[in-house]
Amino acid sequence: MEERLQEAYERGDLTACLTLLRFAEFACPVSDAAARGEEQLAWPTVTGAGRVWVAVYTSVEAMRETTGNVIRHFRVLSLVELAAGWPDPRWGLAVNPGLEPSFLLEPGTLARLAVPTLEQDLAAEPDSGIPIVQKLLQVSQIHELLDSERPSVSGYCHHALDVAHIATPSVLADALLQEDTLTAEGAVNLLRWPAIGLELYRTPYGGTDEAGRAAVAGWVIEEPPFVGMGLVPNPGQTIREYKVDGIALPHGSEIVELAADGQERTRARYDADHGRWLLVESE
Structure with a gap:
């Protein structure tokens, strides 16, 4: 998949890149303390371009390359599983940050890629x-x-x-x-x-307030636990x-x-x- 992703990126085929990412599985870093059960799982984040981004990688090798083998533990999640547990509608998704190619998916793009109509x-x-x-x-x-x-x-x-x-x-x-x-x-x-x-x-793309709705370019505002990513508001399910x-x-x-x-x-x-x-x- 990474070879095909690289080829699509080099020829400037963004549609092919997004299609590959839609059906990919990602390594999501987990801290040593969380792996030992000493603290709760937390979303790994990076900042840039005026936004917080959840950082994931297209393989364990890619994760270890960019983190210098500091990260030893990880979860494997699909795009729809990421969307089901998404922490904040204002956050985006950074795929392979620090590597080439890397992708920054705005929250609205993430929602529509993970959960099409x-x-x-x-x-x-x-x-x-x-x-x-x-x-x-x-x-x-x-x-x-x-x-x-x-x-x-x-x-x-x-x-x-x-x-x-x-x-x-x-x-x-x-x-x-x-x-x-x-x-x-x-x-x-x-x-x-x-x-x-x-x-x-x-x-139902949207959020629990105007800012959340606008962040995903959605149309729905609902009370919590509404997620606004097109899935039932249960992080353990992909419905x-x-x-x-x-x-x-x-x-x-x-x-x-x-x-x-x-x-x-x-x-x-x-x-x-x-x-x-x-x-x-x-x-």
């Missing part, structure tokens, strides 16, 4: 089909949906693919920071639907989220129960042709 995802993988999104539901929200002839959804939803491996309701609720959606039986209910009209599903406003649910949308035993059971399916929900007894 649904439209960009489909353009990159046109055979992937319409993405499926979902949203955890409160019991009251289920009743509202079932009572509506033209059900719609607003707020935040997430990419179903990113949580497909989670089969435990409590783990899913914890990952999404929505423990209050657990039922008395230890289940969660999901509204799941195909994201038709991808431009309506906006990736893409989207903000929608009154999206009409398409035909075939489902209300699904994920039970405590890990089994999914479809409880209702929306028939847009007749404007009604069809209850599903068992599947």
Whole structure:
């Protein structure tokens, strides 16, 4: 990867460089004390060009070359993992600082490179089909949906693919920071639907104040723990989220129960042709 990155850099192909960085894994320095558990992990930073930059390297060798073998410990993180735990929307990412080539990624560039929009995802993988999104539901929200002839959804939803491996309701609720959606039986209910009209599903780049929003060239301001990098505000997860406003649910949308035993059971399916929900007894 470093050889291809060098070649792309020498021919001035910034797009190729960014593509390589998007799918790369980085060595992120860790102090000896943190490695011993004597202090908390801290982001390694450098300053310059009027900004603080988190320093990462495209290989362990690159890290040791620029630090003179002083740094012995490191974490391996992908770009999306970096974005999930990003410490400050005003900070940028410095890749291989002190080496050639090196790259300074502004926070807005980092966010969009780590978490592209649904439209960009489909353009990159046109055979992937319409993405499926979902949203955890409160019991009251289920009743509202079932009572509506033209059900719609607003707020935040997430990419179903990113949580497909989670089969435990409590783990899913914890990952999404929505423990209050657990039922008395230890289940969660999901509204799941195909994201038709991808431009309506906006990736929430932004911050917790005007300065944070402007730093990532975003459009959303939310209360903490909002991160603004396009991911759920849980640093231990890499779950893409989207903000929608009154999206009409398409035909075939489902209300699904994920039970405590890990089994999914479809409880209702929306028939847009007749404007009604069809209850599903068992599947």
